[in-house]
Amino acid sequence: MSADQEAETRAAALRGGTHVSPEDAAIGCRNVTKTFGSITAVDDVDLGVADGEWVSIVGPNGAGKTTLLNILNGFYTPDAGSEVFLNGEEVSGRPEHYRARHGIGRTFQGLELFESEDVLENVMTTRAVAERPNVLSAMLYYGTGRKTEAENMRFVEEILDYLELWEHRHTTVSTLPLGVQRRVDLARSLALEPDVLLLDEAMSGLTFDEKYDMIRFLTDLHEEEGLTLVMIEHDLEVVTAVSERMIVMQKGGVIARGPPEEVTNDPEVARVYTGVE
Numbered sequence: 001m002s003a004d005q006e007a008e009t010r011a012a013a014l015r016g017g018t019h020v021s022p023e024d025a026a027i028g029c030r031n032v033t034k035t036f037g038s039i040t041a042v043d044d045v046d047l048g049v050a051d052g053e054w055v056s057i058v059g060p061n062g063a064g065k066t067t068l069l070n071i072l073n074g075f076y077t078p079d080a081g082s083e084v085f086l087n088g089e090e091v092s093g094r095p096e097h098y099r100a101r102h103g104i105g106r107t108f109q110g111l112e113l114f115e116s117e118d119v120l121e122n123v124m125t126t127r128a129v130a131e132r133p134n135v136l137s138a139m140l141y142y143g144t145g146r147k148t149e150a151e152n153m154r155f156v157e158e159i160l161d162y163l164e165l166w167e168h169r170h171t172t173v174s175t176l177p178l179g180v181q182r183r184v185d186l187a188r189s190l191a192l193e194p195d196v197l198l199l200d201e202a203m204s205g206l207t208f209d210e211k212y213d214m215i216r217f218l219t220d221l222h223e224e225e226g227l228t229l230v231m232i233e234h235d236l237e238v239v240t241a242v243s244e245r246m247i248v249m250q251k252g253g254v255i256a257r258g259p260p261e262e263v264t265n266d267p268e269v270a271r272v273y274t275g276v277e
């Protein structure tokens with residue numbers, strides 16, 4: 001095969017389908033489309049993330065990355081004909097709290113924390129959702145001192161220790177630096193003992209040291225706990241360093257997928273990024 005033919009074969013592979021079928025994936029979707037009025041935010045996307053994999057989703061602003069995560073975790077209902085799978089189960093018709101209790105954890109770009117509460121209360125409230133499927137009843141439940149509260153407390157304390165948040169446990173969240181707040185968000189996502197973590201720009205706005213810490217915690221969770229990670233991230237250096245596979249979105253669709261070194265060297269991907277970031 002000539003060098004040109006080899007390059008063509010490689011380029012075609014990057015534009016192929018999922019490497020695991022969505023039905024067999026830890027998290028996956030098939031033919032997912034989401035329209036908001038006249039805007040097609042996600043356009044016929046297939047995704048398959050294998051158990052224990054670390055996958056990054058990249059793409060310019062407005063490419064549909066966050067919308068796709070919101071569909072995977074059940075926050076948005078996609079258009080008819082779209083299918084979402086979690087550990088082999090079709091969960092398209094299942095609500096967000098069902099998916100949260102069956103293995104999906106999620107962090108938020110905009111940090112949806114209870115800012116006037118302390119770190120421990122924030123994580124305990126999420127933990128209580130395991131028994132009570134909505135946030136309000138979970139908050140009430142947390143206050144009633146039932147038997148399971150001691151067990152939940154022990155579990156939450158372990159998470160805080162793991163993420164080096166122990167010293168901040170009684171600190172009001174709004175007074176903490178962004179890097180620590182993002183770690184509290186991560187702690188909350190771990191409170192329901194997920195198999196799959198969806199991370200929406202978990203390193204956005206962080207200093208170099210804070211980013212380094214976040215990468216260290218995510219790497220430990222991935223390698224030691226075997227968590228499957230799906231991460232939206234703009235920093236291509238971080239993406240290439242940590243993820244096993246990478247997906248590039250543009251205008252709602254997937255334009256390339258594969259190992260990060262191959263995807264980032266692809267001329268079509270380079271073109272999408274030129275002048276965008």
Ligand SMILES: Nc1ncnc2c1ncn2[C@@H]1O[C@H](COP(=O)(O)OP(=O)(O)OP(=O)(O)O)[C@@H](O)[C@H]1O
Pocket residue numbers: 036039040041059060061062063064065066067068
């Ligand atoms: N709730 C909504 N209502 C209407 N339009 C929306 C909504 N959410 C997203 N969109 C639109 O869908 C498109 C995709 O947005 P989305 O936030 O998913 O992109 P993104 O790739 O995550 O961008 P960014 O990197 O800026 O976060 C955009 O045109 C956006 O304006």
